[in-house]
Ligand SMILES: Nc1ncnc2c1ncn2[C@@H]1O[C@H](COP(=O)(O)OP(=O)(O)OP(=O)(O)O)[C@@H](O)[C@H]1O
Ligand SMILES: Nc1ccn([C@@H]2O[C@H](COP(=O)(O)O)[C@@H](O)[C@H]2O)c(=O)n1
């Protein structure tokens with residue numbers, strides 16, 4: 136028997152995500168370290184009304200909260216490795232349930248097959264995957280210039296993060312690509328130009344919302 140929390144619309148063969156009693160839309164935002172995921176998510180939030188959940192940011196907040204897992208998470212992040220999925224999925228799930236919104240950008244997750252399976256195990260699936268494609272050379276330059284005091288923005292950890300991205304994260308993108316779910320964006324361009332391409336994707340995905348948003352941004356006649 137089909138799990139009650141997953142309803143498949145027969146006509147479109149689209150899986151409906153039900154979480155905490157509400158129907159939610161999920162877009163995974165993936166790309167290498169420094170490809171611009173966080174930067175573009177802020178723009179998407181502003182223009183399309185999504186809630187941005189960065190897995191890395193949730194983990195950093197968990198460290199600061201003094202949680203019992205804090206020291207372990209801190210060590211893993213400093214080594215550029217991936218935190219066990221049960222920790223990250225719990226943080227994401229709690230944030231989605233607590234939010235009043237019903238559409239989420241999940242940034243930096245899934246980072247490996249274990250992450251992907253953990254998301255499937257809570258009976259959720261992404262509507263699509265936004266993938267920011269950028270060279271290591273450019274990403275490295277951006278990370279070293281980010282200046283936000285992140286413990287992993289140093290040359291040694293950056294090299295490890297690139298290794299993990301190649302070995303563990305790209306196969307996840309390839310998995311979704313094999314299901315035709317990936318919208319690939321050239322992220323090597325300037326921020327505003329990247330966002331033009333991102334906007335095209337989201338205007339196709341939620342055209343009604345895009346129109347509504349344009350209306351609310353019209354200058355007042357008064
Ligand atoms: N298209 C761009 N061109 C130049 N600089 C950019 C571009 N996009 C983002 N940046 C800058 O690069 C740095 C990294 O961007 P951002 O934090 O958005 O990347 P990220 O993909 O979220 O990285 P991480 O995976 O490490 O969290 C920031 O300083 C940001 O201002
Ligand atoms: N699914 C994830 C996401 C992130 N991490 C750890 O956090 C670090 C920073 O992530 P950003 O997305 O902010 O770059 C990352 O290098 C991992 O150590 C994780 O374990 N699992």
Ligand SMILES: [Mg+2]
Nearest residue numbers: 172173189191
């Ligand atoms: Mg980020």
